[in-house]
Amino acid sequence: xxxxxxxxxxxxxxxxxxxxxxxxxxxxxxxxxxxxxxxxxxxxxxxxxxxxxxxxxxxxxxxxxxxxxxxxxxxxxxxxxxxxxxxxxxxxxxxxxxxxxxxxxxxxxxxxxxxxxxxxxxxxxxxxxxxxxxxxxxxxxxxxxxxxxxxxxxxxxxxxxxxxxxxxxxxxxxxxxxxxxxxxxxxxxxxxxxxxxxxxxxxxxxxxxxxxxxxxxxxxxxxxxxxxxxxxxxxxxxxxxxxxxxxxxxxxxxxxxxxxxxxxxxxxxxxxxxxxxxxxxxxxxxxxxxxxxxxxxxxxxxxxxxxxxxxxxxxxxxxxxxxxxxxxxxxxxxxxxxxxxxxxxxxxxxxxxxxxxxxxxxxxxxxxxxxxxxxxxxxxxxxxxxxxxxxxxxxxxxxxxxxxxxxxxxxxxxxxxxxxxxxxxxxxxxxxxxxxxxxxxxxxxxxxxxxxxxxxxxxxxxxxxxxxxxxxxxxxxxxxxxxxxxxxxxxxxxxxxxxxxxxxxxxxxxxxxxxxxxxxxxxxxxxxxxxxxxxxxxxxxxxxxxxxxxxxxxxxxxxxxxxxxxxxxxxxxxxxxxxxxxxxxxxxxxxxxxxxxxxxxxxxxxxxxxxxxxxxxxxxxxxxxxxxxxxxxxxxxxxxxxxxxxxxxxxxxxxxxxxxxxxxxxxxxxxxxxxxx
Amino acid sequence: xxxxxxxxxxxxxxxxxxxxxxxxxxxxxxxxxxxxxxxxxxxxxxxxxxxxxxxxxxxxxxxxxxxxxxxxxxxxxxxxxxxxxxxxxxxxxxxxxxxxxxxxxxxxxxxxxxxxxxxxxxxxxxxxxxxxxxxxxxxxxxxxxxx
Numbered sequence: 076x077x078x079x080x081x082x083x084x085x086x087x088x089x090x091x092x093x094x095x096x097x098x099x100x101x102x103x104x105x106x107x108x109x110x111x112x113x114x115x116x117x118x119x120x121x122x123x124x125x126x127x128x129x130x131x132x133x134x135x136x137x138x139x140x141x142x143x144x145x146x147x148x149x150x151x152x153x154x155x156x157x158x159x160x161x162x163x164x165x166x167x168x169x170x171x172x173x174x175x176x177x178x179x180x181x182x183x184x185x186x187x188x189x190x191x192x193x194x195x196x197x198x199x200x201x202x203x204x205x206x207x208x209x210x211x212x213x214x215x216x217x218x219x220x221x222x223x224x225x226x227x228x229x230x231x232x233x234x235x236x237x238x239x240x241x242x243x244x245x246x247x248x249x250x251x252x253x254x255x256x257x258x259x260x261x262x263x264x265x266x267x268x269x270x271x272x273x274x275x276x277x278x279x280x281x282x283x284x285x286x287x288x289x290x291x292x293x294x295x296x297x298x299x300x301x302x303x304x305x306x307x308x309x310x311x312x313x314x315x316x317x318x319x320x321x322x323x324x325x326x327x328x329x330x331x332x333x334x335x336x337x338x339x340x341x342x343x344x345x346x347x348x349x350x351x352x353x354x355x356x357x358x359x360x361x362x363x364x365x366x367x368x369x370x371x372x373x374x375x376x377x378x379x380x381x382x383x384x385x386x387x388x389x390x391x392x393x394x395x396x397x398x399x400x401x402x403x404x405x406x407x408x409x410x411x412x413x414x415x416x417x418x419x420x421x422x423x424x425x426x427x428x429x430x431x432x433x434x435x436x437x438x439x440x441x442x443x444x445x446x447x448x449x450x451x452x453x454x455x456x457x458x459x460x461x462x463x464x465x466x467x468x469x470x471x472x473x474x475x476x477x478x479x480x481x482x483x484x485x486x487x488x489x490x491x492x493x494x495x496x497x498x499x500x501x502x503x504x505x506x507x508x509x510x511x512x513x514x515x516x517x518x519x520x521x522x523x524x525x526x527x528x529x530x531x532x533x534x535x536x537x538x539x540x541x542x543x544x545x546x547x548x549x550x551x552x553x554x555x556x557x558x559x560x561x562x563x564x565x566x567x568x569x570x571x572x573x574x575x576x577x578x579x580x581x582x583x584x585x586x587x588x589x590x591x592x593x594x595x596x597x598x599x600x601x602x603x604x605x606x607x608x609x610x611x612x613x614x615x616x617x618x619x620x621x622x623x624x625x626x627x628x629x630x631x632x633x634x635x636x637x638x639x640x641x642x643x644x645x646x647x648x649x650x651x652x653x654x655x656x657x658x659x660x661x662x663x664x665x666x667x668x669x670x671x672x673x674x675x676x677x678x679x680x681x682x683x684x685x686x687x688x689x690x691x692x693x694x695x696x697x698x699x700x701x702x703x704x705x706x707x708x709x710x711x712x713x714x715x716x717x718x719x720x721x722x723x724x725x726x727x728x729x730x731x732x733x734x735x736x737x738x739x740x741x742x743x744x745x746x747x748x749x750x751x752x
Numbered sequence: 753x754x755x756x757x758x759x760x761x762x763x764x765x766x767x768x769x770x771x772x773x774x775x776x777x778x779x780x781x782x783x784x785x786x787x788x789x790x791x792x793x794x795x796x797x798x799x800x801x802x803x804x805x806x807x808x809x810x811x812x813x814x815x816x817x818x819x820x821x822x823x824x825x826x827x828x829x830x831x832x833x834x835x836x837x838x839x840x841x842x843x844x845x846x847x848x849x850x851x852x853x854x855x856x857x858x859x860x861x862x863x864x865x866x867x868x869x870x871x872x873x874x875x876x877x878x879x880x881x882x883x884x885x886x887x888x889x890x891x892x893x894x895x896x897x898x899x
Contacts, residue, residue, distance in 0.1 A: 115833070116805070116833060116836055116837050116840070117801055117805050118798060118801050118802045118805055118837045118840050118841065119836060119837065119840045121797070121798060121801055122783065122786070122798060122840055125786045125791065125794060126786060129786055160836075162829065162832060162833060162836075187836075188832065188835060188836040188839055189832070209836050209839060209840060210779050210782075210839045210840045210842070211840075212782060213782060213785075213786070
């Protein structure tokens, strides 16, 4: 979604003021953008600094993450954007990303020579607004300002929305926005942002007015003036230049009018039912996303609340999650969501932004120390290493989870995993679902929430330690198969004894792990799902979740794809909504079930390996083995969304997690058609 | 040698480095484009910095390689850092050898790592000589110009 001018902003006075000031800045913007670049490699750092200076940015370079953080903390408004390397000796780049997102809420761009999908996905799930592959080219840096503008724009919208002044207008706007193709994205962002930034609104408002923002706030009055001008000229004859003249608004540029006009035209077309405009396509793309979000929101809302109540999810996280999953859907309603189109979600950047938004609230409570060591280990084909480090992996996973997710940030992972889930479902369709009904227990229950999160972490650890996931693929896959609580999955449940013991035996995971392990990466471990399934007993889930999670043979690529969380959620919804198993649980669960069944042990093994690999640490490219963060993520979903939703989300995530190792994530192969909505 | 000759030599050397895949023209040219009147020797500064930092990384790598037991994860991590550096200046051959080294790390092949490291260092050194020569030619051509 390209951000040009703020669309649909409702506030009047404040917005106009902001608009004006922003407009003034527009002339020189993005020159003077204050960039903080963090990289332990002095060569890269120097090159980046030089490149950024060439782009006329104000650059501050830093070779240690700790220093960068203190710089940011001392000067909260001193920077507009942060660019950070992923691999740094003193602190993992993702951890820094989380801190920045949580504390300063600045856009963060990640960089790495590592272009593996898992790493990139990790960036997405942790909330990075972009990911650059090294060596970084200056062209890539020239456009980083868009992230600043986009973020501010969303914040403004949130601020405006929360403001009481324009309540009425605001109500109208969202619907209008829905009609705009570009607005759709913005709207969803807005919603998600709104929830997420509620706490920050005041601050943002203050900051916004003082910070330079090159955005045009189309207040109601302004828009009316615009419409008046257009009508006067005649919609066919209305050209930006003439409109601008007619409007006679000082400071408004032709570009502002042009983009607004474009949106307006789309809006009109929609009203008249004409869908010939190419932009409409993009609108339709939006719809699926939104629809999926909507689906999710309804269910997840309750769960989220529950989670929040249980204290597992801080209000912030809840908001974030809701924003991610629900927000979008609430704004758009009635939009048909073709399953097929959901695939487009992956290609959209929106999910990223959503993730980013949600991610910001994540804070790693646990150090990611292990992660550093793990990546290489994981990549090693030596299972031996894995086994040895299984425990540490578990710990790492836990940590990773913790890293990625705060106790409260369950929301994020869920959202992110959702899309994956969907994709997984798609792919898993091919597999014969084996999940037993027991598997389909809803994941989230109050008690579970904590357990879930823990589970995720646990799962990972369990895998690492107890199951040697790397090596025993079958063990991993077996989880879904067993209806009884004896499924290996059980071990993952935090709350459940077996798991706990296994976990605690690891010693690597403190009790807190449960809470800490919340979702770090976007992957939801399938194991969690199974645990939950067993506990909740929703048949629908079993199939769905199972299929999703263990579809190693499928492309878990979905993991890598930036699935829209709503997609995942949506999937989950469908299953839960149905209440029956008619849904394509088979498709979804097939993959999983088959995996678990053991028939596909071969596959499973591969998957398990991959899965592990994925979950553990995206950056690490673990092809096999480590209980990925996905597990933790799955738990998040569970908590936030209804059991069904979570299950599907988890499954999806798991699938995603599984796939990548083998297939290079080719999402393209997924088709959502199989998944009943 | 007159200026023209020197400049031709500089150009030839540059072409040689590209053709022989010592340097990635795309990346190297990007660096060159960052040079301006205010920073006329930016590329040379970067290369100098690179080589200085390389020494530090090599030390870490060797330390890890010769410690027992070998922590291949760490080794891989160090080499990953080094590889990132080499790619930032566009050193293709060196980077390829780094990838080889990482492969051996993945396979936990200590001997392979030792051999690969040797090759990395060789390419690293070879490139250094070429680049020093290139920068010298450049300076000479520039000096002549100023005269």
